[in-house]
Amino acid sequence: MTEDGRYLIRTGGLMRCCLATLDEWSARVAAGDAPPPQEGDTMQCKYHEGEGMRFRDGAWEWASSSSLGELG
Numbered sequence: 199m200t201e202d203g204r205y206l207i208r209t210g211g212l213m214r215c216c217l218a219t220l221d222e223w224s225a226r227v228a229a230g231d232a233p234p235p236q237e238g239d240t241m242q243c244k245y246h247e248g249e250g251m252r253f254r255d256g257a258w259e260w261a262s263s264s265s266l267g268e269l270g
């Protein structure tokens with residue numbers, strides 16, 4: 199987590215809606231409503247289907263639907 203309470207994001211491939219999803223999620227983590235991310239965690243974008251994010255090496259990055267599937 200960065201000093202201002204946000205998590206690192208590799209923005210390549212992510213759209214604004216995905217960043218918004220992460221933004222809302224990180225606010226919930228900061229409020230204690232969601233658990234902190236673990237290595238390998240995945241998240242589906244709230245606003246579009248088929249793609250999402252994966253938490254890898256301490257940062258969120260774009261993940262295709264197939265790679266989300268591989269990770270379960």
Ligand SMILES: [Zn+2]
Nearest residue numbers: 215216243246
């Ligand atoms: Zn999205």
